[in-house]
Every structure is written in C-alpha cells, then in structure tokens.
Amino acid sequence: MDTSVARKTNVPDFATAYYLLEGLNEIGIDYLFCNFGTDHAPIIDEMAHRRKRGEPMPGVLRCPHENTATHMAAGYALVTGRGQGVLVHVDVGTANSANGMHNLFRSRLPVLLMAGKAPYTVNDELVGSRDTYVHFVQEPFDQASLVRPYLKWEWTLPSGVVVKEALRRASSIMQSEPCGPVYLMMQRETLTQHWNADEIRRYPGERFAPTSGGGADPKLVAQLAEKILTAENPVLITGYAGRHAHASAAIDALAQFAGIAVYEANMTNNISHESPCFVGFSADKAVPEADVGLLVDVDVPWFPSAVQSDERSFWAHIDIDIVKPGSPMWTFPGNIRMQGDSGRILEQLLAELKAKATPRFRDKTAARLDRIKTAREERIARAAKLAADKGKPGGINPHYLMAELGKLLDDEDILFNEAVTNAAAVLMQIPRRLPNTTVRVGGGGLGWSGGIALGAKLAAPDRLMVQICGDGAFYFGNPSSVFAVAQQYKLPIFSIVMDNTGWNAVKQSTLRVYPEGEAKAANSFESELAPNVHFTKVGEAFGAYAEEVSDPADVPAVLARCVKEVRAGRAALLHARVTKL
Numbered sequence: 001m002d003t004s005v006a007r008k009t010n011v012p013d014f015a016t017a018y019y020l021l022e023g024l025n026e027i028g029i030d031y032l033f034c035n036f037g038t039d040h041a042p043i044i045d046e047m048a049h050r051r052k053r054g055e056p057m058p059g060v061l062r063c064p065h066e067n068t069a070t071h072m073a074a075g076y077a078l079v080t081g082r083g084q085g086v087l088v089h090v091d092v093g094t095a096n097s098a099n100g101m102h103n104l105f106r107s108r109l110p111v112l113l114m115a116g117k118a119p120y121t122v123n124d125e126l127v128g129s130r131d132t133y134v135h136f137v138q139e140p141f142d143q144a145s146l147v148r149p150y151l152k153w154e155w156t157l158p159s160g161v162v163v164k165e166a167l168r169r170a171s172s173i174m175q176s177e178p179c180g181p182v183y184l185m186m187q188r189e190t191l192t193q194h195w196n197a198d199e200i201r202r203y204p205g206e207r208f209a210p211t212s213g214g215g216a217d218p219k220l221v222a223q224l225a226e227k228i229l230t231a232e233n234p235v236l237i238t239g240y241a242g243r244h245a246h247a248s249a250a251i252d253a254l255a256q257f258a259g260i261a262v263y264e265a266n267m268t269n270n271i272s273h274e275s276p277c278f279v280g281f282s283a284d285k286a287v288p289e290a291d292v293g294l295l296v297d298v299d300v301p302w303f304p305s306a307v308q309s310d311e312r313s314f315w316a317h318i319d320i321d322i323v324k325p326g327s328p329m330w331t332f333p334g335n336i337r338m339q340g341d342s343g344r345i346l347e348q349l350l351a352e353l354k355a356k357a358t359p360r361f362r363d364k365t366a367a368r369l370d371r372i373k374t375a376r377e378e379r380i381a382r383a384a385k386l387a388a389d390k391g392k393p394g395g396i397n398p399h400y401l402m403a404e405l406g407k408l409l410d411d412e413d414i415l416f417n418e419a420v421t422n423a424a425a426v427l428m429q430i431p432r433r434l435p436n437t438t439v440r441v442g443g444g445g446l447g448w449s450g451g452i453a454l455g456a457k458l459a460a461p462d463r464l465m466v467q468i469c470g471d472g473a474f475y476f477g478n479p480s481s482v483f484a485v486a487q488q489y490k491l492p493i494f495s496i497v498m499d500n501t502g503w504n505a506v507k508q509s510t511l512r513v514y515p516e517g518e519a520k521a522a523n524s525f526e527s528e529l530a531p532n533v534h535f536t537k538v539g540e541a542f543g544a545y546a547e548e549v550s551d552p553a554d555v556p557a558v559l560a561r562c563v564k565e566v567r568a569g570r571a572a573l574l575h576a577r578v579t580k581l
Ligand SMILES: Cc1ncc(C[n+]2csc(CCOP(=O)(O)OP(=O)(O)O)c2C)c(N)n1
Pocket: 099, 419, 420, 421, 422, 444, 445, 446, 447, 469, 470, 471, 472, 473, 474, 476, 500, 502, 503, 504, 505, 506, 581
C-alpha cells in the first residue's frame, strides 16, 4: 500500500515510522522486543518497506507477553551494557510492562520502552485515524503514569520531524549512569506523517555521548585512606559493583592489600568467591563490630531492624547512585560519600594506601587476612554440611540440588537466581569465579528470570543461561511466553523450578511479624498453591526438553541430561520437587 502523501519534490519522502526504525539503529539498538497492536500499523509497514529496500533496522523479536519482552531487554543490557527497544501496545501493553520497568529501574539497566497512543483523529482526517472500537477506549488521561515511578524520562513524539532527535535524547538519558528506563509514546498519525529525507536531522553517537561516572575528589580519597590505615576491623559491602569487571578487580585488589572482609548484598556477585577476602552474603555479624566500613554500589547493605552499626564507626559510601533519588527512604550511614565509577574511585584509594602504607599497617593487614581466612573456611565447611543432606523423595534438599548443578557449570555461564526463599542455596552452593555470573534483579517484581535469561542468551549465545526460580516465580514469569520465544528464536535456556508447593516467602513473612499468631496456631498461611501440577507440560508444549525429579538419588543424572540438551541447542525445563514449605 502506498501511504505516501506526496510532497511534490525530488527528495525522497518517507513516513515517520521509516525514520524511527533508522534512528533506532543509529542509537545502537540491535533488537526490538515487541508485542504489537493496532498502534503499530505504520511501524509494521515500514519494517517490511525497509527490508524490501535492504536497509538496516533492529532485529525484531515478537514476545507473546510484555513481561518477556521487558525482561529480555534487561538480560541483553545486563550482558552488553546497551539498552534495547521494547515496543508495546498503548496503555494496556504499558500496564503489562510495569513489572519489568520496576525491575529494570531498580537494577539501573537501560531500556527504551515505546508505546503507541490511541489515534487523535476520528473522522479519517489523517492517515492512521481511528478505525476500530479499541481506539475509543485505549486513551487514558495519563498513559505514562502507568510506569512513571520507574522512568528517567518520558515524552510523546509531537511530530515526525524530530523523531531522531527524540531518540537521541532518549538514548543519552537511558545510557547515562545511573542507567535506567525511558519511555516514548507515539500516535498513529505522527507515525504516518511523511517527511523529506533532508528534513530529518541526524544525531550521530560520536557527537552526543552519554555521561559516565568519574573518579572522586582526591581530598576525600585521602581522608578515607587515613581511616583505613588505622582501622582494626574494616568491612566492605557491595551489591552491584560487579557489573563492571574493573570494579570487581579493584575491590579484590583493595581488600587483599588492606585486609578488608568483603560481603555481597543482593543483585549480583561482585568478586571471585575464591578471593581470600570474600566472606559471604550477610554482613549482619560484621557490621556492629566494624570500625571502618565501605558501602560500594549497594542499595540495602543490611536490614536496620536487625542490625545497627556502631555510632563511633566511620562509613564511606561510594556509589554510582549516591543520592538514591528513586527511594523515598534511604538512611544508611556515610561519613563521606563519593559519587562516581566505584572501580575508578577504589583504584584511587588503593594508590593512596600504597603510597602511605606503614610497616605497622602491613603487619595488621596480615593478621586480619588470617582472621578472614578462618571465617572463609568456616563458611565453606557450613555450606558443604548443608549440601551433604540430600533430602528425601518428594522433598529434595535445595542445597544438595544446587551443589550438584554447580558441578556442571563453566565459569562464564550465568545463573539467574529467582529462587526466593531458596536463593541462599544458589548463592552458597555455587561459588562463582567471574563477576556478574549469579544475578538477581535489583527490584522485587517476580517473574523476571525467564525473560532475562532469554535476553542474555541472545547477547551471548555461547554461554549457558540458567533460570532458577520458585514455583510461584515460575507462574509470574508467564512461562508459556518464555518457552514460545525460546523455541521461535532458538534461544535455548535451562529453567529449573524449585517447587516447594507454594509461596514460602509469604508464610515466612507472616511468621516474622506474628511468631506466635493466629496463622501459626491454625497452620494457615494462605501460601499453598495447586498441588500435583506438572510444569514439564508447559515446556513440552513448546518443544523444550522437560523432566520432573522428586528422588534425590536421581538428581545428578537428571541435571546432566538437561544440561546436555541445552548445550546441544534445545531449551530444557527441570521441575524439581524440593523441601515443602
Ligand atoms: C509481581 C509480584 N507479586 C507478588 C510478590 C510477592 N511475593 C514475594 S515472594 C512471593 C512468593 C514466591 O513464591 P516462590 O517463587 O514459590 O518462592 P518461595 O517463597 O516458595 O521460596 C510472593 C508472592 C512479588 N514479589 N512480585
């Protein structure tokens, strides 16, 4: 169909949607994760048009549910650092994207969410005018409000003439640290408008670079170095520094030089778990005893309701997101705060310490490293003891299951840990050597691990991507959509469902607030889900290899079969019946 509104000139004339696709390519978007609707007719037509003309545009992956699309973008950004496009349908698609936007925002991952808006003409005045029932009902007063709490920027494209400028602006904001989601809305009439090629200005990346984090004020670095030189019991807690390899190396080098115990708090693994200074995932015991503490790229280093730091202790907060403007309440201590690239700041700090280190400091450091070694050995022994109990038929011990899985993984493989109350088993039993290879999202919206594993697989096809989720999380993840995408786009991921028959987190939370309450007395926690379900059928419906395991004795063989299938190119789903809630 010729949608052109001829402008009687010799310069070629194209629709806004044509320039939109070109502009997306120009801002470095490799893929569009799409869930289409009537708003996308001009884009769909121009996709075919550009393909016919052999012109570049992002790859298009159709996702049956927006939850898959948004989290695929998260996985791709996690591996590459580059935000991708997610294209959804007006207000309803945006609403379905809110959970993903929450997780991307809290994980500081870039993404360009795009949605149509209902056409504004009703009498066929313009190409793209309203022509169906939903156009009259899909126009809320404030479409962006559906995702606004999770956005760094939002705009409605007012005219096709600025489409590339709008895309560059969106890209600059989503890719500037702290990275995060941006949202562009577009009306159908805007997308069908025609413009001559010479009317559309270009905004090349080399002239419009995003901002990145820098180093810190040398005076603050010197002040912190003085504190560390005289510290007796320093600790470092980090949540997401490991997204950058140089930050991971800087933490490890600093910790080993200054004898600092390193704890990880949510989000990702940050240094090699074989580092002599890595001591675990909860700093609860260490925090009250610390005299100097470093909070490095972290959102929740501990729970203040359970743990308090010593009033006389000195804390340095080093973070790409120092102010945490997305959090109404955030009151962790910071006697000094340094915003920037934590890797660079810690390199500055190490250089300062090396220049000032005294023999006494070196002696104290050696003694501390010995103490840290003992703590490490105790931790490793505790983990081994937990994994030694295999559980019983119908109630496999998650620690044992994870220990067996760990034996089959390569260093580069990535685990997406959505195991909720069994998350600790994943962390404890599968020590990682490379940073950013056991990942959780920074948010709390369940249902992310399948989509994120698919997006990561798209970005890094040679690495095994393992989704580990609870049975509740599995439902939230729209698994039929996940396995459909895995099949259609040949993205084999390994999904493990740790089925404890319901929402243990809900039960445990009730017990924490009411340890001797009515719910406990009645053993009624509103947590059990449908019994005797067979999740394998969901995978099988989409050609995945699927197995169920209940007997601990079968665990090693069943895991080996699944991993073999995935490495050979077929998605696999393991439904594991673990210790019941
Ligand atoms: C989208 C969403 N809805 C509800 C919740 C609340 N929630 C947190 S944990 C949880 C239970 C998860 O169950 P499962 O994945 O089986 O893990 P388990 O608690 O059994 O370890 C729920 C419902 C949430 N975090 N996200």
